[in-house]
Amino acid sequence: MASAAITLAAEAPKLSSANTGFMLICSALVLLMTPGLAFFYGGMVRVKSTLNMLMMSFISIGIVTILWVLYGFSLAFGSSNGFIGYDSHWLGMSDVGLTDLWPGYTIPIFVFMVFQMMFAVITPALISGAIADRVKFSAWALFVALWLTVVYVPVAHWVWGADGWAFKLGVIDFAGGTAVHINAGAGALGVILVIGKRVGFKRDPMRPHSLPLVMLGCGLLWFGWFGFNAGSWLGNDDGVGALMFVNTQVATAAAMLAWLAYEKIRHGAFTTLGAASGAVAGLVAITPSGGAVSPLGAIAVGAIAGVGCAAAVGLKYKFNIDDSLDVVGVHMVGGILGSLLIGFFATGKGQSAATGVFYGDHSFTQLWKQFAGVGAVLGYSLVASAVLAFLIDKTIGMRVTEDEEVSGIDQAEHAETAYDFSGAGGGLSGGTLATATETKKVDA
Template sequence: MNAGDTAWVLASAALVLLMTPGLAFFYGGMTRAKSVLNMMMMSFGAIALVGVLWVLIGYSMSFGTDAFGGLIGNLDKFGLHGVLSTGKDMPLQGTIPELAFVGFQAVFAIITVALISGSIADRAKFGSWMVFAALFAVLVYFPVAHWVFDANTSGGSFVGGWLNHLGVIDFAGGTAVHINAGAAGLALALVLGKRNGFGKDPNHRPHNLPFVMLGAGLLWFGWFGFNSGSALAANGTAAFTWINTLVAPCAATLGWLLVEKIRDGHATSLGAASGAVAGLVAITPACAAVSPLWAIILGVLAGAVCALAVGLKYRFGYDDSLDVVGVHMVGGIVGTLFIGLAAGPGAPSGGTGLFYGGGFDLLGKQAIGAFTVLGYSFIVSLLIGLAIKATIGFRVTNEAEEAGVDIAIHAETAYSSAASGGNGFHPLGGKEAASEEISRFNADDLLTQSTKAGKVTS
């Protein structure tokens, strides 16, 4: 065991965990004021739920002894059995305790599930979301993490995931995290349908852009643990990926803002935040496979492509509320395929891309990895979503959506002093409090409208 490597991985795990509260701010700022708490609760709910599932079965399904030819791990490490030995007998993963590796991979599972929630903002039941999160983690994320991340060998023979064995390069999760979450987000957007007033109601614009910028900053900060921590050591590979994790989102921000300026005439703060995230998504699989110069090119490409891709929802008529598809699925595909073009043989991940004379071999493997994960995640997520819709229901009522999901589902408001004169605490709780607050909102709206029209009477 190496103390420096262990310290770096534990610190990286903490950085990646911070990304999910950062995501809560990023998504929360992009929603309406009356849905921000529900949006943030979806991220915190993912932390609570997936953290428990990971310790019980998730780690074993993802990194346990391989079963079914690289498709999934078995349950020999249920409840971390065999991982918790102490003292000199503590099992290692490389130069770090396996327990540190368990924690590092846990936060990857958490944020993957949380990312999906942005596609169904403003209209989803919290309980139904939690049911989906649990089923997605077990049926989709845990198996896919095994396919992509498990590189275990036994007796000199490879016994890990099949995509890893195929030679797909995904250093930190472009397929398992971002394409996976983006495809699931597309499936749920189709299941729940469009928000009321989608594409027409100006109230669907982000309500708090400083929240968005803060969330993007926290995501970027945590992403250094996400990518550099995946080296599982404090070494040159971690330094290499750190530089790429800096420069790619910088370039992507410029690429996104350039598209905005040319297309709309304005470079926006929302665009800057979204561009940075798009660059982080794209460099995730490629951070140890391409040089910093290629990382700049990838960043500009990802920023521009994702800026254009977010508009596809209006053309094709699906309501991906916070652009999970346009940023994470598209950005993940761009980064994963780019490896097949620009992977340099001198980079830590190895592999030789088309531009370095490697032919189409690596590009073909990258395409298999990207589109296999996309298809599997989309189909299974669609089936889970349809099952929930048909049983307990997935979408709130039109009345609850109009009044605000925060009040209808959580009986709270984020800005209660400004909105209703209250303090956000409802001693009655439940439906009584929600009904009371909805009535108050309706009355306030009526008074505001009447005042503007000059029709207030005694």
């Protein structure tokens, strides 16, 4: 993620309509990813949890949008210290001019703010897949608001703020391997450890109810991810965004193929769920690294992530951790792999001159920086998320009752069901029956 830079007044850039338009399109693409995530997760759960899964993503759009404008953007990207930011002019965005530029770039502050808003929206939504089927909707909404404030905002400042400690250390995270994916994956693990497993975990079948819905969601995520990644350079002036666009496609394809190959060897079949999961694993892994590696490096990043994440998702059964939709195995593990592989595959010809071990950094300088960023974000998010979940659980309660979980969280929490089967499979419907009766009268 490009960050703020201080320039002399004589060198100050002018507003670029091309870059501004490009970033507005990228912002819309990133927003599309959250409904895409909703469909992806919604297809992976059982019928009785479909609407709840969709709503857990959609409510994040509402809550995070408002909080981001009120104070989130100011705390994440304002200048204060290495751990949290602050800019009073950005509280409520009421003191920002239409053509005020993001420092060092050719796009308005409003455009940068809304682009970053979409990142903030999808990050807590990612966590929802890990706790499917068993969480009160009101508790989830409260968790999203608190998690954005306590976890996402500080971590975004560390990684992307001009004075963030990780940014100043030189940790590379082009578009969110640490701030988004490790952050969400570790947060998911923290919540799981507090609220426990679903009723019937490892005993009852919990297969996806709609694989076509999963594939639709995956396609929307893949499409939107080009805005997520290529847009994070904040412009089109030097080709780095184009490199990231290419690497996004290449790594995703490589990860999908690698996951399928692993799946065939281990389980004897190429599954659609595996294809979709592999693609997402590749998207996750290239997110931090795509501006630093070559297309050949992107193939390696994708392939390693495809196999690594495929292997990781099976560990939940070994460790008896109910990560419902494999958020930890895909997003946390994929984010870790993508972030650390920068220390091996960075060419020094992309977003910065930093190189990896395979390109001359035999002192492991960049690799150690990546380890520092990964470890700090993982540890902080895990602990802070667990504490938030614990506090909510001890006050208003995090989980629905066992009866509500068994009968279906959609009906219990939303008074709706995803599919209406009342007129299906039971013979003629009322309208058809009336038509048939009239036909018989005419024939008589």
